[in-house]
Structures are given as structure tokens and as C-alpha cells.
Amino acid sequence: MRLSIQVLIGTLIMGMLAASGARAQTDQGWSPRDLSGVWLLDGGTATFSAEPPPPMTDWAAERFAANRPSVGPNAVLDANDPTLVCLPPGIPYVLTIPTPFELIHVDGQLLQVFEYDHSLRRIYTDGRARPDDLHLTGMHQWMGYSIGRWDGDTLVIETSGFNDQTWLDRSGRPHSEELLVTERLRRVDGETLVDDVTIHDPKAYTESWHGRLVFKLEKDWEIFEHICVGEDNGSAEYSEYKERAWE
């Protein structure tokens, strides 16, 4: 009986603490499972990871040698980054572009609306399984196919089904159709979103590769258009300028 009372009191205290915590979150104006808002990459970066990449396979090394980035330590004037001709950037590349995105919760999905090219990433949170055969059946996706599930207050997002035409980052790191990107996305405070990214691509990398991106809430921002304009479709003035400054 005494044990039961102790358990009851303990349960009540825990309940009060939990309620108190919930109120505190409400008072702060944010909840860890509410990712809504406009977010901007904290700091510029040419890659999603501060860690050196793991050893590449011969297949990937050959591709990497042919890639010519426009930013970073290996930047060259005659870059061939696929985004320069307005091909979709893919995941995680698009997350390293320092233009904002908006996260919107809708029933069964988390929508990630990127200002960059006004593109949409649909993350299914309705419990469906990730199709693991998209790349085998010809349904390659530039931005992949994403599902998400909550692990505590962390949203675990798995994205696969890619083609192999995008780069992992602006440094020109390649990936294959076997790419699986796992993100552990969590709101650590009212202003900060942390995205721990893991690259698993056995065709391209001999080990998994980890990185972290941090995003800051931009409370007063809304998403505008940042439409990609290709090298051949930009303004005539800029094309003329580029010849003068860059050649």
C-alpha cells in the first residue's frame, strides 16, 4: 500500500513536471515538434560536413576528378557544377545553399519549400515505408523521395531514389543512385534547427559520411522567388559583364 502511494505521488509529480515543461515550451512560443517557420543556413559553406570525406571508390574518384566547382578551395572559372545550368541541386546540396526554406506541417507530410528555384520537398510523415527500389525501376528523382518519423523530438528523415546527376555539395563530391541520406532534424531552441546528416552510398564511398548543418529561424521573413537563371538565359547585361570580368 505504501509503495502504491509512493508510486502515485511519484506519478503525480512527474505529471506536474511534464505539464510544467509543456507550459514552459508554450510560454517560450515554440515546441520541439513544431518545425514551422522560415529557416536560413547559419554561415556559408561549400559542403554539408566539416569532416573530410571518407575514401572514395574508384567509380566516385573518377567522377570527382571531372567535377569543377565554382566555390571552395578548388574553384575554377570554367566550373561545371550542375546547378550552373539550373539542374536541381539534390539532397543534401540544396541544404547548403544559403537561401532560406520554409517548413510547413500538413496532415501526414512536412513540406520544405525552398526559396532556391521555388522548389518543394515533400517529406511523408504518415508512416509509409520508404520505397527502396525507385532507382532500380527507373523512377530516379533529382531531389529523392523522403519519408520522416519521429524519434522522441528528433525527426528522422530518410531520402533515397536519387539519380546520380547531382553533387553532394558545392565542392563537387559525387554520389551514385544507391545514395541514402539520413537526416536527424531537431529544434534545439526557439531559434535553432540542427540537421545531422549521414551519407550512405557504398558505390561511391567506402564508409558512411557524417555532417551537421545548423539553421536559424528568420521570424520576419517570407519566401520569395529565387529562380535559377541558366548561363544562356540570364540577362544580356550580365552575360556581357561576365565576359569582361571573368575571361
Next chain:
Amino acid sequence: MEIKALILAAAAASCFAAKPGLAHHGAVAYDRESTLSLEATITAFDWENPHALIRFETDGDGTAHEWVAETAGLVILVRAGWNNQTLQPGDRCTVVGHPAKNGSHTMILQRVVLADGRELGNYIP
């Protein structure tokens, strides 16, 4: 009117310094080790994507030179406080940036100091 209000709201909400923007074309053409601060007379302001261009003249050495400064994309400029009326032909201002390595009197803009002392920044990838 709504668009104007929107732009003003976005400008008011932004910090004075430019927020990061798209590093689409990079800045490898420019000498990041060198910074020029030029007293300028604006001749044109090309408010167009993918990058706005500031055309100006400078006669710092007694010889008139025509320069062009490249900026970030328009959304990035708006969030940093710019709009398409920020610079007008004939305006005097100070243009600060990294010059092109090829010596072509072009630069990537760091900031502009307007005649009234206001500074407007730019994002450099």
C-alpha cells in the same frame, strides 16, 4: 503599393549587413586579397537577376574610368535593404569591393556607402 510595402517590410526586417545568399557563380574571378574603395559617380544600376550590376565612373587619379560592380541576386539585396531605386545615375557614393584578377575595372561588391552615410552590404560567396 503592396509590393512596395512588402519590400520595405523585408528591408526593415533585415539586418544592415547582408545575409548570406546564393553562391551561384562564385567569386573565383576576383582577388579576395585586394580591396578597393572607390569614390564613384553612378552611371546606371542594372536591377536584374542573376546579379545586379552597378555601373559607375571614378576619377581618383585624374583619369576617368568606367567600372562595373557585381552584386548578389535581387532577393538577397532586398533583404539587405536595397531596392531598385537605391542608386540613381549621378549619385555620388563610395563603392567598396574586390577587383577582378584580370584588371578589367570590374569588381565584386562588398558594400556601398551612400552620400547620406548609409551603408548597404552585399553577400560574397
